[in-house]
Structure formats: structure tokens, C-alpha cells
Amino acid sequence: MKIRRTNSENTDFIHLVKDLDAYLKITDEDEHDFYNQFNSIDVLSEVVVVYEDATTKLYAVGCAAMKKFDEKTVEIKRMYVLPEKRGLGIAQKIMQELEDWAKELNYEKCILETGKRQIEAVHFYHKCNYKMIENYGQYKGMQNSICFEKYL
DSSP states (O other): OEEEEEOTTOHHHHHHHHHHHHHHHHHSGGGHHHHHTTOOGGGOOEEEEEEEEETTEEEEEEEEEEEEEETTEEEEEEEEEOGGGTTSSHHHHHHHHHHHHHHHTTOOEEEEEEETTOHHHHHHHHHTTOEEEOOOGGGTTOTTEEEEEEEO
16 A cells, blocks of 8 residues: 555545545435535645555555645545455555644644435544534534534
């Protein structure tokens, strides 16, 4: 497995995000358009893609990104692992890489939002020691949203 730091122009990241969006369109139901407006990848300059060695070449199996929220905080965005690769520790590797990168950039905290219907994601964030917080920013008042934070 190889972890690569990149940006939102990475074609493997773009393909994984398309898969993520197709999944979220189903789970978010009528609220998908609301959430989708906040998920443009054009503004993401810190992206992590995980590759798996498949005999002769690497192929992307997971991704996530972070963006500046304020001077001390980054927001984790676009976290995704291919369904057939879940449960293998890939998501933890992605999250650890993002947290390490955030520390290197002198951030003190990570925040993120996920949907209540994304039960696996909620469980994963708890497992990574993220604590539930009041919904922030555009997610205030959104019944489907759950927001988390973790101090680095």
C-alpha cells in the first residue's frame, strides 16, 4: 500500500470522489443537493490518496482531503474507501496521514461532518477518537448532520 499526498487535480482522487458522490446521492436522499453544494473539490489543496499494488500497477482504493476552516482548524472532507476494500485499515491510514499533515501545517484541531444515515462513518469517527460537537457553519439546523472534532 502506498499513501500519496497530492491535490484535487489528481485524477484518481477525482474518480474516487465520483464514486463517493454516487453513494451519497442515495444515502442523503432529498438533502443531497444541499450537501453537494459544499463539496466542491476545486478548493482542496491537501488531498490524500491510498494506492494498492495490483501486480503491475498501483490503483487507488481510498481518499480524503482537508481544507482550512480557521487559523487553528482544518475540516476533513471527501473521505471514501472503495466498498470492497473496507475493513482493511485503509480509512485509518488515510485519517492518520491527514492528521499528521495538519500537525505539520501547525493546525490544532480537525472537524468534520457526516450524515446520520452513514452509520459506518459515524462508527469510524468515534473509533478514531473524534467527539461529537454542535453542528457548525452550514450544517447548523440540518437534522441529518452529525459534526465531530478532534484535537491534535
